[in-house]
């Protein structure tokens with residue numbers, strides 16, 4: 001992997017604690033999912049080391065919070081610039097450990113860096129408030145202050161952006177930040193530490209603690225009094241565990257959890273645009289995102305036409321090693337991911353679904369899988385309630401608006417939703433009726449640093465991105481003064 005980088009010194013496999021790169025207690029292997037070979041042996045940080053990292057982060061935060069917003073903004077801006085200067089290398093590292101096509105990795109690096117840029121700017125705009133007093137002698141001021149040490153646990157599907165979306169607002173607010181990346185993708189997190197170091201972010205303000213012992217680290221984060229904020233992206237199942245654990249210390253939590261996004265195509269939609277949107281939304285990252293369309297609902301009048309167009313477009317796309325040119329689908333992250341896609345296909349076909357494209361592991365072997373389209377999907381099939389997290393597009397048929405809104409909302413999740421339509425009153429009505437934190441109208445791509453990303457129902461707590469995103473890392477203090 002080093003030989004593929006312009007700057008091989010970016011490839012670091014140690015933890016970053018208190019401004020130093022340090023060994024863990026042993027190492028764990030990181031593999032390339034396209035080839036299955038071990039590409040790095042990464043420091044396996046122990047719980048005791050994480051406790052030490054928290055103590056250092058706590059001490060560093062006290063100083064960091066004294067910096068002016070502009071001073072914090074300047075080093076964050078340096079960090080952003082370094083990420084973009086090294087975009088290609090960061091993308092290669094990301095693809096090597098995670099598998100997504102290089103073009104998507106470049107996009108993720110730019111997207112991830114944009115959160116650092118955006119929140120660097122916001123660091124200067126953390127405004128408080130004055131409130132007219134409730135008595136003649138009273139003056140009321142509201143201060144916004146950093147919460148303290150923030151700890152994150154993140155997944156492998158966006159190894160860069162899931163960290164920067166949290167670290168950007170945390171550092172801008174004056175919090176210190178400790179990242180425990182997914183064990184599949186620690187290199188993309190550690191390289192952020194290499195660049196943080198070069199950018200002049202003070203020791204202890206940003207730390208990375210790779211570890212194969214996720215539950216130990218999660219416990220330390222939740223039980224350690226010095227940690228004041230836990231921010232998690234991952235499954236609803238693990239989110240519930242962490243919320244329970246965090247209850248004992250009454251820790252503030254942000255949770256970006258699972259989704260089960262509906263993608264609705266009404267009969268007045270621009271079908272070509274809907275097909276293009278569905279492809280980006282369903283198949284980006286090989287279907288491994290929490291905002292991926294999981295259920296595609298198509299109105300009966302355009303159902304067959306949409307299915308044909310979608311099939312024709314997906315057929316032209318290529319499966320292969322993400323480091324090679326012209327690849328649209330990399331491997332899935334591991335064999336369990338393949339098994340889940342297969343289970344969902346088998347469940348669907350046993351209940352009357354018809355595979356019109358793909359349906360099998362790719363002839364490339366490993367965790368490569370054919371992009372798959374299933375017609376005749378119904379609400380009793382597994383993917384109607386469970387996120388597939390793979391390249392499987394199930395097409396459900398519906399007759400009218402009320403029916404599809406009820407089906408779309410029939411889930412415990414409420415992260416992203418999408419629909420294609422032209423009738424203006426329909427657009428408003430459906431956008432308002434969807435019980436989701438995010439609604440894409442005539443677009444399949446909704447992620448941006450300038451908008452508040454987050455879910456309702458069991459998809460999570462809090463918002464990431466936009467000026468709202470920094471609030472999750474701030475406490476309000478109200479000062480009541482008698483004059």
Ligand code: ADP
Pocket residue numbers: 153154155156157180181182183214215216217218219233234235236237238239241
């Ligand atoms: P995904 O399906 O995306 O892997 P998970 O919720 O399983 O979603 O994992 C998200 C992150 O949470 C990963 O970094 C994983 O290692 C971590 N994790 C899993 N179980 C626990 C736990 N009990 N405590 C803390 N972190 C956990």
